[in-house]
Amino acid sequence: MLRTSLKALAILGGLLAAAPAAQAAEGAAHIPNQGFSFQGPFGVYDRASAQRGFQVYSQVCSACHAMHLMSYRNLRDLGLTEQQVAAIASQVQVQDGPNDEGQMFERPGRPSDRFRSPFPNPQAARAANNGALPPDLSVIAKAREGGANYIYALLTGYGDPPPDVHIAEGMHYNAYFPGHQIAMARPLNPDQVEFADHTPATVENMARDVATFLQWAAEPELELRHSMGIKIIVFLLVLAGLAYAVKRKIWANAH
Amino acid sequence: MASGLHNSDIPNPVLRWIDQRMPIFTMMQKEYGSFPTPRNFNYFWNFGALAMVNLMIMIATGIFLAMHYTPHSSMAFDSVERIMRDVNFGWLLRYVHANGASMFFIVVYIHIWRGMYYGSYKAPRELLWMLGVVIFLLMMATAFMGYVLPWGQMSFWGATVITNLFSAFPLVGEWIVTLLWGGFSVDNATLNRFFSLHYLLPFVIVGVVFLHIVALHITGSNNPLGIEPKGPQDTLPFHPYYTAKDSFGLVIYFIVFAGLVFFAPNYLGHPDNYIPADPLVTPAHIVPEWYFLPFYAILRAVPDKLGGVLMMFGSILVWFVLPWLDRSPVRSMRFRPIARICFLLWTVSFLVLLWCGGKPAEEPYVTISRFAAAYYFAYFLVILPLLSRIEKPLPLPESISRAVLGGGPLPAGAAAKPMEKA
Numbered sequence: 001m002l003r004t005s006l007k008a009l010a011i012l013g014g015l016l017a018a019a020p021a022a023q024a025a026e027g028a029a030h031i032p033n034q035g036f037s038f039q040g041p042f043g044v045y046d047r048a049s050a051q052r053g054f055q056v057y058s059q060v061c062s063a064c065h066a067m068h069l070m071s072y073r074n075l076r077d078l079g080l081t082e083q084q085v086a087a088i089a090s091q092v093q094v095q096d097g098p099n100d101e102g103q104m105f106e107r108p109g110r111p112s113d114r115f116r117s118p119f120p121n122p123q124a125a126r127a128a129n130n131g132a133l134p135p136d137l138s139v140i141a142k143a144r145e146g147g148a149n150y151i152y153a154l155l156t157g158y159g160d161p162p163p164d165v166h167i168a169e170g171m172h173y174n175a176y177f178p179g180h181q182i183a184m185a186r187p188l189n190p191d192q193v194e195f196a197d198h199t200p201a202t203v204e205n206m207a208r209d210v211a212t213f214l215q216w217a218a219e220p221e222l223e224l225r226h227s228m229g230i231k232i233i234v235f236l237l238v239l240a241g242l243a244y245a246v247k248r249k250i251w252a253n254a255h
Numbered sequence: 256m257a258s259g260l261h262n263s264d265i266p267n268p269v270l271r272w273i274d275q276r277m278p279i280f281t282m283m284q285k286e287y288g289s290f291p292t293p294r295n296f297n298y299f300w301n302f303g304a305l306a307m308v309n310l311m312i313m314i315a316t317g318i319f320l321a322m323h324y325t326p327h328s329s330m331a332f333d334s335v336e337r338i339m340r341d342v343n344f345g346w347l348l349r350y351v352h353a354n355g356a357s358m359f360f361i362v363v364y365i366h367i368w369r370g371m372y373y374g375s376y377k378a379p380r381e382l383l384w385m386l387g388v389v390i391f392l393l394m395m396a397t398a399f400m401g402y403v404l405p406w407g408q409m410s411f412w413g414a415t416v417i418t419n420l421f422s423a424f425p426l427v428g429e430w431i432v433t434l435l436w437g438g439f440s441v442d443n444a445t446l447n448r449f450f451s452l453h454y455l456l457p458f459v460i461v462g463v464v465f466l467h468i469v470a471l472h473i474t475g476s477n478n479p480l481g482i483e484p485k486g487p488q489d490t491l492p493f494h495p496y497y498t499a500k501d502s503f504g505l506v507i508y509f510i511v512f513a514g515l516v517f518f519a520p521n522y523l524g525h526p527d528n529y530i531p532a533d534p535l536v537t538p539a540h541i542v543p544e545w546y547f548l549p550f551y552a553i554l555r556a557v558p559d560k561l562g563g564v565l566m567m568f569g570s571i572l573v574w575f576v577l578p579w580l581d582r583s584p585v586r587s588m589r590f591r592p593i594a595r596i597c598f599l600l601w602t603v604s605f606l607v608l609l610w611c612g613g614k615p616a617e618e619p620y621v622t623i624s625r626f627a628a629a630y631y632f633a634y635f636l637v638i639l640p641l642l643s644r645i646e647k648p649l650p651l652p653e654s655i656s657r658a659v660l661g662g663g664p665l666p667a668g669a670a671a672k673p674m675e676k677a
């Protein structure tokens with residue numbers, strides 16, 4: 001019985017292990033693991049880092065990248081107060097309407113508004129970026145192999161191309177972008193932003209913070225998921241012990 | 256009894272009143288209470304019950320997801336993300352449903368593997384087995400259409416590649432593809448009909464599962480020895496023996512399931528499906544969900560499109576005739592030394608195909624898939640028919656109770672009611 005159960009486990013393990021291995025993209029550079037605080041079964045977000053990451057997003061990335069699934073009110077979950085969120089939202093002008101006269105009008109943003117997109121449509125975004133489309137970043141951390149580690153690697157992966165690599169006009173060398181030629185110019189430069197908590201604005205720090213923020217944006221449920229998961233697994237382990245004891249007792253006279 | 260009330264022995268007066276007029280409680284007692292079940296099941300016999308629970312989980316989570324999902328090509332992707340963010344515990348619903356599909360296939364693959372290893376497909380269980388294959392085909396159709404619904408890049412391109420396969424059929428091919436698409440490309444009409452069918456098919460599966468269980472309760476279960484029970488000493492009442500054993504298995508299954516849902520919810524998915532569908536951008540590698548990979552590998556192993564499609568469908572349809580390809584009277588591979596090895600190799604070929612299916616269609620994977628696919632078919636079409644004639648099986652035990660209890664006297668509480676075989 002033990003042997004067959006082990007066999008079943010082996011098959012199951014084989015199936016589970018084969019799947020993503022089967023999907024790992026080849027040709028891409030190996031992405032180093034940054035050991036983010038949200039990794040692992042007990043992982044939680046580093047709130048301070050994610051808040052700084054939001055600052056990097058709004059002062060740098062939001063010039064080109066939309067995050068249309070996010071609302072300003074979501075920032076409350078990062079530890080910002082209601083007043084802070086209202087202040088952030090009110091800094092943008094959003095289109096609303098039609099009003100009673102049938103006119104569209106502009107008004108300051110509210111916490112319930114979605115993050116304002118830099119461009120009205122993909123065509124405008126391409127026109128402003130040499131024909132390249134800056135992707136929406138709402139779920140980017142789930143949409144790339146490697147997630148936040150990839151984003152960090154991408155943002156810090158700019159540099160001079162190796163001598164044998166030819167970079168096309170308007171493109172930039174990046175060690176981690178698939179194909180190594182990316183249309184996004186190096187977005188982060190030292191001291192580009194000023195953090196209120198005096199964290200030095202090195203490229204690495206900013207990349208780490210914005211990667212944390214983007215991971216949070218993609219998986220806002222992660223902390224709840226982890227803490228629920230731990231409790232449920234512990235409960236199930238206890239239940240498994242009980243169920244096994246009951247089974248043993250019932251079968252005691254039948255073997 | 257010719258007519259009038261059913262003669263019920265349900266103690267509770269209210270339940271008895273119902274039971275006399277509609278004996279469902281008597282039936283449940285007979286089919287799930289005292290039902291005589293071979294006493295020597297191993298844990299592989301848990302997987303049918305697990306599949307049943309899994310099916311119910313899929314339907315329950317699916318119905319709630321459908322309350323928030325929008326089947327429109329311009330809104331589907333965002334509506335799924337809104338479920339993840341704004342619906343209370345929507346992320347849990349969606350991750351349980353998405354990983355539930357993977358769990359379902361793991362469970363059912365093991366369930367099928369069990370049937371093949373212990374010869375459960377053989378007489379008198381051929382129809383039971385064939386109903387199982389029907390369920391599997393329905394599951395594949397359901398899962399395929401479900402994967403299209405979030406309308407990500409893999410949804411869109413997977414749907415495009417797979418529906419296009421039908422164009423390989425002569426004469427009717429183009430017509431079938433247009434019918435599947437509801438137009439001239441994968442578009443909103445496709446999404447709408449897939450949503451409708453994805454909601455419908457699970458209930459068809461429920462119906463076929465019911466027939467599967469009816470057939471099971473006529474023949475009774477097979478068991479690891481592959482010999483029929485010869486009397487009450489060989490069986491145990493289903494309750495409490497197997498209800499207890501299934502409960503333990505169920506908790507283990509939930510642990511694996513919870514591990515996926517809470518700690519690796521996207522592990523079995525493809526990151527590209529978090530990119531909204533874009534008909535103008537083809538992903539570098541279009542890969543179906545992991546559970547389709549063995550069949551995808553067979554498709555790509557054949558250089559000719561129609562040939563590949565026929566081999567792919569054939570690789571599952573051949574299961575229908577398995578009871579007639581394998582003529583050996585011995586069911587369990589435990590007593591078939593050569594067939595056992597050949598079948599374990601078949602299992603390896605299946606896993607190799609799974610692995611190759613996720614790799615790009617280039618060398619060495621194509622050649623490896625060809626060898627694996629050749630063995631996959633050879634096992635069914637050559638090896639089993641041949642072994643049915645030439646293999647000399649090991650001696651079978653005299654009875655289940657002899658093999659399990661060593662022939663000693665029967666313990667008092669363990670005897671079941673006599674077999675009520677039809």
Ligand code: HEM
Pocket residue numbers: 299300301302303304306307308310363366367370373375376380383384386387388389390391460464467471475476477478574
């Ligand atoms: C929705 C999917 C399915 C459900 C809910 C289901 C349910 C069950 C249940 C409850 C049993 C009895 C318990 C057991 O022996 O494990 C069973 C037995 C069986 N199933 Fe399934 N099943 C499913 C799919 C399949 C498939 C896809 C196949 C084969 C292609 C299959 C073949 C069999 C066979 C041959 C038996 C009898 C096994 C024996 O007595 O040794 N089933 N099924």
